[in-house]
Amino acid sequence: MRALLSGNEAIARGAYEYGVQVATGYPGTPSSEILENIARYPEIYAEWSVNEKVAMDAAIGAAYAGRRALVTMKQVGMNVASDSFFYAVYTGVKGGLLIVTADDPGMYSSQNEQDNRHYARFAKMPMVEPADSQEAKDMVGLGLELSEAWDTPVLLRTVMRISHSGSPVELGQRPPRDNSPVALERNPHKLVSTCLWARDRHPVVEDRLQRLAEYACTVSVNRIEWGDRRLGIVTSGPVYHYAHEVWPDASYLKLGLPYPLPTALIRRFADGVERLLVLEELDPFLEEQIKALGISCQGKALFPLTGELTPAVLVESAAAAGLIAAPPPLPPPLPLPGRSPVFCPGCPHRSTFYLLNRMKNVVVAGDIGCYNLGALPPFDATDTMGSMGASIGVAHGFDVANISDPFVAVIGDSTFFHAGIAPLLNIVHNGGKSTVVILDNHTTAMTGHQDHPGTAVRLGGAPATRVDIADVVQACGVHDVHRVNAFEIKAVRRALKDALAFDGPSVVLVEGPCFFVGPGPAGAYEVDPAACVACGVCFRLGCPAIVRSDEVYPANGKPQAFIDPVLCVGCDMCAQVCGPGAIHPVDEPVSGVEQ
């Protein structure tokens, strides 16, 4: 049977068909749907771990126990997990261990564009790289087999355009797996990475890598497709397909197992073509290694280092280099306003950023989550944002640097559990006085509403012990804790002011469910045109449901507000900020007016 699967669905299907028993991960676009789809197979134990390092260690433990294990994360998640997969390369595994990294060339939803192929080389583990959904599924099987045969974790690197594009996949069955208890095979010399013993493992790693490079010349996913010998293209991942749009007749060396590099195969290919191009997204990972073999080729001199290498980019670069004729130019685009993402109607984060926008002197060390939209208009509130959990450490840096303006850290609940607890402890331990605003919307919203330790359910829907953030914060030694309802703007304002005034570490816990995990919409609100004075304050809430009306308030000639009843979910925030009280639920009399 054939089905149209996204790359992420195909990886999940591969986990099922190739007998994965334990799957872990931490959400992050473009990887999140892998584990969500795995969780649909009851045969596989699946969990959202608290962060990527924990997910990695758990998968390693499962593999030590002889289970086939898979761990998924977005590209920057590998930075968090790196301390752990480096040791696993030395210790080796028993059951197959597949590490899935979803990179994001083009930075559609990431803070950087790092090329995680380097991690394969850095940690010295083999890597497979699919070019479409069928390969994504197949390479889960290949990766697990390699992992067991060579006693090493294997990296599967996908990119956004594989993870989130769909193509047909042939479906197969899952082999029977024994889930009954297993005894851990004890082998401290191998599994305890003390320097005394790990020293013996390093030569094993180097030897393995050399033999793998020979094997990589024979494996079918590394293959030469001879065509027109005047142009040879070495490539991997989705660029293989992009290149076919531009050079359908060229010769190709397609690398499905690009690390360790199949050097003999590359030499044979290079000898068989007149001109050699290396086409790869982001860094010259293959190109530099190929050049180091003494083989002359061209890559980044002609094609960009940044962004996706889409067919359009290939055409533009190839035409500029005189490799192909330039296509006729497109008609120019119309001059149009952009459209950035915004806080949804009913979003609990809106009150905090509406207030921080008004508290102009407050410096905001931001963090990653939906709330980084607080950096955009109409809020323009956030001053820094780097990596998950960074807000609290950066704020502490402002504190010890003695910056003159008041400052806060702002962090979401999932991010707090992921990487916020250690820096909070650090503030307490070192006598810091930062104010930390924790936006608890009871979910990991940005990446698609995954569970975390503060939610009452876990992946798959089973109940979970809900950890209360206020308890955690108190246990860390913060005693000035202000717990407020996100939908009461006045209360949030008071809490922010009080916490900032406190001479010591303080936390404002702003609670309110993300609209998508909350009780659902209340009735829509409307603006009374007779009462609206077109002051524009409600527009500062940046709510997509509040738009400019066609009507103008005569006294100032400005457009009045209008609430789109299809979009409004009745959160009440606009009614709270409206000075003249012109906003009220539909069908409810305006306060003070008899009807």
Added chain:
Amino acid sequence: MKAINFLITGVGGQGTLLAGDLLAAVGLAAGYDVKKSDILGLAVRGGAVVGHVRWAERVFSPIVPDGQVDFLVAFEVLEGLRWLHHVRPEGTVLLNQQEIHPVTVSSGLTGYPDPAAVDRALGERGGPVFKVPGLELALRLGNPRVLNVVLLGALSSRLPLSAALWQQVLKNRVPGRYLELNEKAFEQGRTWAQERSDS
């Protein structure tokens, strides 16, 4: 088999993703090789979204090449105009007559394209243009969320495939309790477009 490139554009939350899924499934059911590509993540929070669907004998890239769109299905006026220059001269445009103002427009930082400018841009097109009252048709069925299937219904009238094939895909993909609603939505869109020549 003639290769066909579709671009589905709109605002995050409008249901463009499901439309792309259904369209890809229809192509597969019709015997094409199919690829599609979506942008997920933060953009779905009210940002501009675009989905690519390609049907052909053999598809390589899941991204529709620049300027080679055969059918632009725009869920929102501004997001239709944004991609207009990628439609082939003879390509077809289905533009849902819904305006969703970006917050930069509500807060007065920029302006929304005025109707005259929209008409001018559409008037310069060689191929057929359909201004579909999609939201209105969906609301007639009592549910704005079937906008995506209404628009697919309209699109279906311009493609050489039987309505039965589309209906079958809906049956396979839409959960039982919503099936009847979606079947009606498809019919609404299809009938609306069949009753109109280019407008």
